[in-house]
């Protein structure tokens with residue numbers, strides 16, 4: 173496990189950007205990883221974990237309940253999985269439809285803290301990508317802040333797969349700009365969820381407050397699962 177190396181990268185990147193290292197939360201993306209890997213990261217000091225599949229994440233959260241971990245749902249969310257997510261997760265980064273948010277709002281236990289949510293934006297304009305188009309962000313954000321038991325915290329993006337850091341920087345800058353527009357419009361947002369293993373420095377330079385890192389902490393994922401085309405078989 174390379175948790176310390178990733179924390180060092182974050183410290184260096186925040187320092188370079190003239191930012192407080194504490195202003196960036198490391199989300200350890202543990203999708204496809206066994207519970208033992210999560211526990212090992214916990215023992216190394218990590219508290220926030222990201223999962224892409226509702227059932228897999230719910231099972232890990234249940235298995236490790238009591239450790240005080242924070243669970244973030246970051247994958248595409250289907251209507252028939254919202255109840256699991258509302259029950260087992262603390263955050264959802266991948267909201268791009270009002271209908272899904274309405275279900276989460278209705279299903280979140282009123283005695284628990286509200287679900288912290290981010291609106292996912294399709295900043296690269298790829299047809300196949302999830303995320304709302306930039307021009308639709310403001311309207312959806314306005315609708316989301318009206319829903320009870322949800323707390324809209326900010327924006328999230330997954331740019332196209334490229335090693336071109338200039339292009340990525342441009343995408344992250346776009347997300348930051350949309351975020352600033354919403355804040356200028358009176359929404360109390362504090363979260364920019366952007367940056368992964370290969371581009372976290374670029375994202376931090378553009379103001380990321382949460383970086384979502386899997387491979388650089390836990391190593392390569394098994395090939396069949398890393399492209400999102402097949403779900404892990406876990407029940």
Ligand SMILES: *Cc1c(COP(=O)(O)O)cnc(C)c1O
Nearest residue numbers: 201246368369384385386387388
């Ligand atoms: C898998 C995943 C990550 C982590 O990607 P790495 O390249 O392994 O760091 C981050 N965000 C989302 C939405 C993911 O699905």
